[in-house]
Amino acid sequence: MNVGIVMLVHTAFDRAEQVARHWSKAGCPLVLHVDQNVHNKTYNGFVESLSDLPDVRFSKRHRCEWGTWGLVAATQDAAQIMLDEFPHVGHVFTASGSCMPLRPVQELQDYLAAHPKTDFIESVTTADVPWTMGGLDEERFTLRFPFSWRKNRFLFDKCVKLQRLVGYERKIPNGIVPHMGSQWWCLTRNTLTSILQDPDRPIYDAYFRRVWIPDESYFQTLVRLFSTRVESRSLTLSKFDYQGKPHIFYDDHLQLLRRSDCFVARKIWPYADRLYEAFLNAGDGNAQRREPNPGKIDRIFSKAVDRRVHGRSGLYMQSRFPVAGRENGLTCAPYSVFEGFSDLFEDFETWLAKQTGARVHGHLFAQEKAEFADGLPVISGALSDSAALRNYNPRAFLANLLWNTRGERQCFQLGPRDVIKEIEWDISKDINARISVIAGAWAVPLFKSSASFVEVRREAARLQQIESKHLEILKSQWTKAQVKIWNMAEFIEAPMEPLQGIIEEVAREGSGLAEVPKMVDLTGFGQFLQNLRNQGMHPYLMGNFPVIHDTAEPQKPKPKPYLVQ
Incomplete structure (x- = not known):
């Protein structure tokens, strides 16, 4: 049994070709989907560049906009080709053109061979998901979303508001329990076949077609109907910032990626030559049975997100300074x-x-x-004693003084x-x-x-x-x-x-x-x-100050007497 790679590509085709050849060299068949938004000339050139590889196929092209059904449809078609044309494939692994293997492919193959009936897919209910963005949790499954959140944000918001106002609510088919998770999964052949050949698939497809961000919920929900063993985690390392946007890995993340022990990482900057050289040209070495452990680097990403959102006390940047209360403290020190x-x-x-x-x-x-x-x-910090400069922004004057003398x-x-x-x-x-x-x-x-x-x-x-x-x-x-x-x-x-x-x-x-x-x-x-x-003024702030007052200099307190035995 082998692992097949379904790769979704929309940009950086030179890097996608490099990664595809790496997978193919290790004996992994590939089915590639290229976004329909890509110009035909670019697409044809990409197909031609991989024509010498016998185990590479291309699927029907769909328009893949963020958060739309096209991403699910593209994955369905590519996965079906994988199942039909490569009967020896035991697991199907989804990846993007910006994904890159971090460990020798043989280690991934050995790992999946040791777990032949396990589906690796992040699949949790909405009540247990802490990363949802945009204020839509259960509602993404009970409302309709005919407008693009990115291209028609105004109509998207108005449509959601109208449905809430009239109390509209979609019925979830067949009593399934919606689950969510990363779109980058690795499913067994049996589970994926059951999902794609389910007699009720037209019902599920029609329902999820109007779910918001269906690529993070379609397979994640249906896998619960057919899988005998679900490992609710992804074998792909993907990190997101506080806005839900993926972190991009650059050359200086090399050691960080190595420490993660993950099999694949996304999203790799296409010009990170050092990363591509280090991971795609490394020898197989001795196969290791290390468990993927992104938790090793979670602390670093958590600190990075906290630094970006909250910053350091007394240090300002354009994303925090204009908004009162977002500056995380006026000053940096007592x-x-x-x-x-x-x-x-x-x-x-x-x-x-x-x-x-x-x-x-x-x-x-x-x-x-x-x-x-x-x-x-x-x-x-070159702070001048000029009153005019100080009075232009007294708050910044004080913050800068304390920051520069911390x-x-x-x-x-x-x-x-x-x-x-x-x-x-x-x-x-x-x-x-x-x-x-x-x-x-x-x-x-x-x-x-x-x-x-x-x-x-x-x-x-x-x-x-x-x-x-x-x-x-x-x-x-x-x-x-x-x-x-x-x-x-x-x-x-x-x-x-x-x-x-x-x-x-x-x-x-x-x-x-x-x-x-x-x-x-x-x-x-x-x-x-x-x-x-x-003269008619009442100087009350001084307290009860007598007309005749003893103003002697303050003296040190006399020591208390003590007994020496």
Whole structure:
């Protein structure tokens, strides 16, 4: 007994001829079908090129559009010729012109000889199929599909919608249970003969002719009626992306294909010279009884699909960037945002950088320019401190900054004086953001200002309104960032614990608070706030700040006494 190859060809005829000769050289008869869409001159030339092979036949040509009945009809006719003209064939193996044997053909023949009554065809019910695309599972068997999904998508969708609206439902003949699977199968002679010579075949053909993508369901369903043993798997390695399109194998997939242990793979790029040379010109060697195991490389394909669909956090491409929520995260790494700290502490950025080893910037979204650490005008990734360039797309500015400095913790200051409206929602919804806020600390520079009190009052009212709305965003149900908020009064009362928490969060390695930052002199700040109240403004964000307040420098906590025995 031998294996016969039914090959469906529509392009790359030079490669199809090369593969056909490889099959024939190994003693496999072939029946080839060439798509009717192929020009007659090309078809005749292809037939002539294989005319020297005695065990090659050509079947009646059908128009084979994706997802249409023509693919089934082409397979039926070719399979019937195979059964009629090659009585020694025990299994019939379907392949395309872009398929290529990965192992010596003798190994496939030996494998099928060891399983003479086994049909290798992927055949599962719709409830168990995870790969269906287009939202049609059971409906592909109960509705009619007179229009092409690819060429007449509008009419296809309208027809489906109309049938759903009127409640139309086709009757499945003879109570068969629809199954689905890959169109690349290997059936025994007995099973295939039973399917093709079944007295009810006209009924089944008429039914499946209007099923959507019948080449993935016709043989997969009918095999269950006649087969004595079904191995629900294909001997052909075929991988698909998240859109249901087949992966194409290139030269750099050589080792990957070898690891799969599969007998045949599709879809091979016609210009992959290295693959064709490696697999079609390899010697037979010693026959091995390895089971085909595409699971060895499934993990790699799963990662590739995940990378294509979701990408990497903080890295954008045109397929994800325009659609909100598809970018898989605004940024690529955790970062810290400090609001009010540089107003309350002198030289806060230098202190934090010294304590933690992080790169601490000033106000990246300041009105005048981006205040990069160490006063740099340009930072990693050629990011300029230009406010105009930054304001063109603040979101991309932040994402690029973190991507180009990944591996190094970034910290920056933010406040109501900054260009905050364009970025505050993005930061608040970013799971990588660690936001620490001293509410009302923006009033300290106003307290130190030499401007007239009328101007100070007006500016205080404006800044308080901006920060109040900003705090509402940080407290909203949509916020995913880690947010800590203190009002100024409560922070000054006990600053050591928040500062210690900041050090532990930002530092690469856990460390104690070795040095405290120097707080600005707040003598008279309480009276300043009272003056604002006297002028009709209510500075409520600072908390209950007394008129006379002890503003001594924060001290290190005294060690607790302990008993030495």
